Amino acid sequence: MRTDEKVDLLIAGGGLGGCAAAMAACSRGLKVIMTEETDWIGGQVTSQGVPPDEHRWIEEFGCTRRYRDYRDKVRETYRNNLNPREQKEQLNPGNGLVSNICHDPRVTLHVLNEMLLPHLLTGRLQILRSTRVVSVKKEGNKLQTMTLLNVAAGTKKDVDARYYIDATEAGDILPLAGMNYVTGAESKEETGEPHAVEKADPSDIQAFTYVLGMEYREGEDHTIPEPNMYSFWRDFHPEIWPDKLLSFFAPHPITKEKRKYTLIREEEGFPLWEYRRIFDGSQFDLDSGSGEVTLMNWPQNDYFLGNVYDVPEEEKGRNLYQGKQLSLSLLYWLQTEAPRPDGGKGYPGLKLRKDLFETEDGLAKAPYIRESRRIKAEYTVVEQDVSPDFNGGPAGRKFADRVGIGSYSIDLHPSMAGRNYLDIKALPFYIPMGALIPKDADNLLAGCKNIGTTHITNGCFRLHPVEWNIGEACGTLAAFCIERDVKPKEVRKDQALVEMFQQELKEDGFELEWPFES
Known part of the structure; x- marks a missing residue:
């Protein structure tokens, strides 16, 4: 050769x-x-x-x-x-909750x-x-x-x-x-693990996620065009979920009980915005009016309807597309329909930051794959x-x-x-x-x-x-x-x-x- x-x-x-x-x-x-x-x-x-x-x-x-x-x-x-x-020794650029060092991927x-x-x-x-x-x-x-x-x-x-x-x-x-x-x-027979399933299942693979970045600009309107699959994802209610997937409710990862989420911090509920926030402008002396920036990698945009490896190319392509549509649909739902504490609906000030990943659709260059061969x-x-x-x-x-x-x-x-x-x-x-x-x-x-x-x-x-x-x-x-x-x-x-x-x-x-x- x-x-x-x-x-x-x-x-x-x-x-x-x-x-x-x-x-x-x-x-x-x-x-x-x-x-x-x-x-x-x-x-x-x-x-x-x-x-x-x-x-x-x-x-x-x-x-x-x-x-x-x-x-x-x-x-x-x-x-x-x-x-x-x-001059903090342990500077956390985003003051995100998930890490001491939440920061811009660039x-x-x-x-x-x-x-x-x-x-x-x-x-x-x-x-x-x-x-x-x-x-x-x-x-x-x-x-x-x-x-x-x-x-x-x-x-x-x-x-x-x-x-x-x-x-x-x-x-x-x-x-x-x-x-x-x-x-x-x-x-369980193969590994002896207490939490293993009774029968091996090669398709029991964790969800993947298409991440996107967004900035919040109060009082502005940055609503994206309605995604092609929005009606599907808006109405989608998985059997394992306590509510529709596009909602502020999801299973608690440990107890599986219905858990409340919020976008911005409220008296009750887990604040999604702060979870993977990668830029907190209040920590820096800035000339521009840069808003806060966060990354959307949340329970609501985990895609678990199909895999992207060891499947035919057509099926892989379909799942990648639908995974992207899920994340864009979640953003559109947040901009237009998400319930606000004041009784209103939607946060149109959420701006899709396409520059973060240098992509036309604003989504990450690749899906986050949790579980490999x-x-x-x-x-x-x-x-x-x-x-x-x-x-x-x-x-x-x-x-x-x-x-x-x-x-x-x-x-x-x-x-x-x-x-x-x-x-x-x-x-x-x-x-x-x-x-x-x-x-x-x-x-x-x-x-x-x-x-x-x-x-x-x-x-x-x-x-x-x-x-x-x-x-x-x-x-x-x-x-x-x-x-x-x-x-x-x-x-x-x-x-x-x-x-x-x-x-x-x-x-x-x-x-x-x-x-x-x-």
């Missing part, structure tokens, strides 16, 4: 995991190509518009040094380009490009935007070649790499390489590894081959099989190396949400700092294996190599211990 280029490492996917993998691998001298389907790197925090979901200790510990540098650079960007009224785009720039300037890294993998040649357990398609130009190139990382949002390399993988929910891994993390019901200490199972730490509750959104939320406690956890290594490939690593978790544990492993840690560990492991001419499985099986690798991780700023563990 013709080969256009040879590199040490090819990273498919330029999200947080892919970018972190590239930083780690390039810093160790590897020659790397990273692809990205959109024209923005950064994945869930940029092209998908989801501000960082993080744990309560994130300002002190619980992430890699590079992730902490990234967070510091986000704040530094605001300080350098705007004028904060107060800021992370700037920061990631800056962090990767040294590797671009030295020629160690190529970033191929608007590019995806369209075919994979695999012989036995070894991936040989990937064919890349530049979607904008319509050109293809074949790349050979010594190692590959699948950091795509949906584990796209797995079917292309003919590998074994899992989708949806495993059965998942590798059949050397080790699969199950509920028992992270549940307080199965672990007596302050943290979950402490794997001997751990390559990082993370923390989040098990948070599953409504699924395409008609199941409701599952939101249960999880202890601070450890990331096992075995979860990054597929059983049926020797030179491929999982660098995103496609690692060896179950449907349930995906709910706590899919968040920003964990994805970053996973990707960064994969980039480091690929370099470690190339330097020593060993395979990832061989590293994991040799405790001396595991400890050598862990020492290198710690020297590079990885945290492998929770400080409160005795």
